[in-house]
Amino acid sequence: MCGFPTPTDTVTPRQPRGQERVITGNRQTSWAFADAFVAEDEALHWARDRAREAGLRSVSPSTGAALRLLAATVDAKAVAEIGTGTGVSGIHLLHGMRPDGVLTTVDPEPEHQQFARQAFRACGFASNRARFIPGRALDVLPRLADAGYDLVFCDGDRLEYMEYLAESLRLLRPGGLVVFEGVFANGRTVDSGPQPTEVIRIRELLRTVRESQDLLPSLLPVGDGLLCAVKR
Numbered sequence: 001m002c003g004f005p006t007p008t009d010t011v012t013p014r015q016p017r018g019q020e021r022v023i024t025g026n027r028q029t030s031w032a033f034a035d036a037f038v039a040e041d042e043a044l045h046w047a048r049d050r051a052r053e054a055g056l057r058s059v060s061p062s063t064g065a066a067l068r069l070l071a072a073t074v075d076a077k078a079v080a081e082i083g084t085g086t087g088v089s090g091i092h093l094l095h096g097m098r099p100d101g102v103l104t105t106v107d108p109e110p111e112h113q114q115f116a117r118q119a120f121r122a123c124g125f126a127s128n129r130a131r132f133i134p135g136r137a138l139d140v141l142p143r144l145a146d147a148g149y150d151l152v153f154c155d156g157d158r159l160e161y162m163e164y165l166a167e168s169l170r171l172l173r174p175g176g177l178v179v180f181e182g183v184f185a186n187g188r189t190v191d192s193g194p195q196p197t198e199v200i201r202i203r204e205l206l207r208t209v210r211e212s213q214d215l216l217p218s219l220l221p222v223g224d225g226l227l228c229a230v231k232r
Contacts, residue, residue: 034062034222043091043122050086050115058085059155059181063223064092067153067179070228071096074177076150081105082137082164083155087116089181093153094125103130104144106156110134141167149173155181158198161205169214172231178215180205184225 040048040061051058059067067089071079076097081090084107094103107113113132120130133140137156141164152168154161161180168178183189183206188199206227209217215229 031062031222034065035060037062038065038068040064041123043119044088046122047085047087047091047115047119050119051088054086054112054115056085056112057182058088059092060223063181063226064089066220066222066226068092068096070177070179071101071151074150074175077101078149079103079151079153080141080144080149080168080171081153081155082141083107084113084116084132085155086112087119089153089155090116090130091119091123091125093151094120094123094129101129104133104149105130106133106135106137106140108134108136138163138167141171144171146170147173149176151177151179153179153181158182158185159201161201162208165205165208169231174231176231178229178231180227182224183219183227184221186224189225 038061044064048058071093076093077100079093079097079101081093081103084090084105090103090105094101097103105113105116113134117127117130117132121127138160147170149171150173152164152171154164154168156164164180165178172178183202185199185202188195189202189206191199206219209215209227209229212229214232216232217227217229220226220228
């Protein structure tokens with residue numbers, strides 16, 4: 001198996017400076033188009049506004065659309081989400097899940113989960129479609145059932161992503177999906193300069209997932225990077 005490329009590896013030939021600007025501009029236009037492709041309703045806009053007011057990150061519209069697609073692809077009945085936020089990602093996951101599916105969502109801030117409850121209700125989801133568990137993910141995840149989930153979405157503390165991976169492998173059924181948000185770290189993951197511990201941990205996660213014999217991975221260039229892997 002090929003080794004994971006380090007930030008100093010040469011991946012593609014360097015383009016002339018003017019051409020780099022054109023490529024970058026095209027990519028930004030493409031990303032904007034992808035974000036606008038799936039229309040978001042008023043409940044999602046409301047949840048995004050609450051996230052901004054609370055100083056929280058929320059997944060981009062294109063990332064949300066990808067989550068919706070992934071949940072539908074595995075016909076998800078049980079999904080675990082690490083990082084409820086104000087419900088933006090949860091709404092997308094619920095839209096992709098089976099009509100009888102249940103989202104178990106974990107967050108250390110109960111007040112954020114209250115916003116998510118309101119957003120889910122505004123979308124028309126019955127209260128029994130979501131199970132809210134307040135607390136630190138690493139305290140809650142060990143209490144969840146082995147092989148009981150079709151998809152695990154990780155959008156919590158980046159420093160804990162490696163621990164989330166270990167828990168996800170236990171929680172997922174064979175053929176289930178684990179998904180990590182924010183693995184580009186605003187471009188720092190491939191930056192050759194000194195990086196904070198968070199970025200170093202993300203690089204470790206990427207290497208581990210890519211080299212694992214138990215996972216079939218893919219890295220989706222939506223939002224701030226979506227790392228997906230199927231449990232064999």
